[in-house]
Amino acid sequence: MFKKIYKEIKKYQHIVIARHVGVDPDALASQLALKAAIELTFPDKYVLAVGNGSVKFSYLGKLDKWEHLDQFLLIVLDTPDKKRIDFADMDKASCIIKMDHHPFIEAYAGLEYIDEHATSTCEILMDFLEKMKFVIDTSVAMLLYSGLVSDSNRFLFDSCSPKTFALVSRYLQNYPFVLSEVYKPLYLRPLKEVRLEGYIAQNMKASDHGVAFIYLSNDIINQFGTDSAAAGNMINHFNFIDEILVWVVASDDLKNHNIRVNIRSRGPIVNKIAEKYYGGGHAMASGARVGSIEEVEALCAELEEITQDYIRRLETNED
Numbered sequence: 001m002f003k004k005i006y007k008e009i010k011k012y013q014h015i016v017i018a019r020h021v022g023v024d025p026d027a028l029a030s031q032l033a034l035k036a037a038i039e040l041t042f043p044d045k046y047v048l049a050v051g052n053g054s055v056k057f058s059y060l061g062k063l064d065k066w067e068h069l070d071q072f073l074l075i076v077l078d079t080p081d082k083k084r085i086d087f088a089d090m091d092k093a094s095c096i097i098k099m100d101h102h103p104f105i106e107a108y109a110g111l112e113y114i115d116e117h118a119t120s121t122c123e124i125l126m127d128f129l130e131k132m133k134f135v136i137d138t139s140v141a142m143l144l145y146s147g148l149v150s151d152s153n154r155f156l157f158d159s160c161s162p163k164t165f166a167l168v169s170r171y172l173q174n175y176p177f178v179l180s181e182v183y184k185p186l187y188l189r190p191l192k193e194v195r196l197e198g199y200i201a202q203n204m205k206a207s208d209h210g211v212a213f214i215y216l217s218n219d220i221i222n223q224f225g226t227d228s229a230a231a232g233n234m235i236n237h238f239n240f241i242d243e244i245l246v247w248v249v250a251s252d253d254l255k256n257h258n259i260r261v262n263i264r265s266r267g268p269i270v271n272k273i274a275e276k277y278y279g280g281g282h283a284m285a286s287g288a289r290v291g292s293i294e295e296v297e298a299l300c301a302e303l304e305e306i307t308q309d310y311i312r313r314l315e316t317n318e319d
């Protein structure tokens with residue numbers, strides 16, 4: 001499949017690289033890294049990285065304005081389904097390629113490379129760029145490392161494999177950079193976010209079976225001077241708590257007129273529930289968007305059910 005993708009990249013003069021709405025570091029870094037690698041390898045090609053940006057991740061690099069192009073190849077990264085692609089003109093593309101690490105939802109491209117066991121789309125690209133002998137430089141390597149570190153939550157997830165570490169090792173060897181230069185912009189955060197984290201720790205409710213939940217209303221978010229995106233990202237700070245198996249942060253998103261729901265798990269498979277609430281994601285890291293607090297409560301009730309099931313099955317197996 002890598003060879004077929006490479007052939008298409010070689011063939012097209014105009015290439016557009018898109019990814020999912022609600023940009024995150026893996027989606028953005030993979031997009032910018034692939035654009036840079038194509039430009040370094042094929043200096044005559046015209047490549048655009050498109051989609052809405054985010055001030056929070058702007059340190060990774062700049063996106064391009066969409067200009068109408070004739071005969072272009074569209075590469076969609078990190079996006080399992082058509083409705084979440086942050087690019088309105090995909091029907092104008094001459095050819096579409098998908099490269100993704102999410103569980104399969106639907107086919108929308110002529111060529112689809114999916115490895116749901118990879119930590120990140122950046123990891124898939126590390127492999128692809130290396131195998132297809134693209135010209136890359138230290139800044140491309142730093143972007144790819146940033147996305148991988150972010151999506152694996154600093155190598156915490158089971159998706160980190162010997163292949164992950166081997167790729168990272170070779171990239172660090174071949175394109176050396178100072179690790180703290182990646183970590184500083186990725187993890188430096190204002191005190192107000194740490195204070196909000198403290199509020200969540202104090203106020204999160206956990207059920208007897210370990211389903212924890214907090215709702216952050218717009219008033220609370222404003223009180224701490226943060227926003228829905230920052231509030232949602234707090235989800236990653238509540239892993240490895242003994243009494244908690246599944247945890248949910250729901251936060252008002254006034255800009256999008258809905259409630260952002262972030263879900264994480266240390267066992268029960270949560271993405272099937274997220275999909276029922278206009279969301280999706282990975283087995284143990286998912287998200288959704290809902291219209292009311294009642295829907296969040298219904299979602300939590302379903303998470304409670306699957307968690308009880310999960311515990312029951314564990315206990316039965318252990319007997």
Ligand code: AMP
Nearest residue numbers: 262278279280281282285286287288289
């Ligand atoms: P997050 O909690 O935003 O870090 O997202 C965790 C995972 O869930 C990522 O793979 C996201 O792409 C996916 N995800 C988050 N929100 C949604 C949504 N509304 N619809 C589908 N997938 C989502």
